[in-house]
Amino acid sequence: MKVFFNNSCKICRSEINLYKKENIKDIDWIDITNNSDAEKETSRNDKELLRRLHVKENGKIIEGAEAFLYVWKKIPKYKFLYKFFKLPIIFSIFKYGYEIVAFFLYLKNKKQLKKLS
Template identity: 40%
Template structure:
């Protein structure tokens, strides 16, 4: 699994650094420093607008990428299952989009 995140975003970077401390089989790619074949087709705006996860041949974006990533992390698996429940998933999607828009605009000048 590969996680693509915006390392120029202080909040995004802090969160990913927290995940890096846990024992897992995840590669983390800072898209502000490099571009990878799995996200090469995305425009710069789409790439920096959301977090992305490449897992088992599929590219996930936004709130879905967190669910996929967390489902592979022992301490976060339960949260992934809870947030995947139908009604809760819709609320999670909305919250993620609001936060992601704010962070994108806040950090747009850095990319």
């Protein structure tokens, strides 16, 4: 599984670093910052990648709150988060909450996007 994340965002980096400490061999952590290979592999542009967490597993791209479920499911220490947040009503709340937080993080970090001139 590949996890595409924004390493230039302090909040994103801090959270992903917690997961990286678990040394899960099945997860490749890919920084999306100015990464055209990530754009090609996910078929997402830099704005889309910056906007949400993305996971690629078995050729499928998963994004946003659902991507976090995939990450948590793979990490034993965080599997309790997967079990809780996958519950239908909880997932709905989580998904909307994630989108709100992700939007504000996007606004905060969008200056890092490549300038098209």
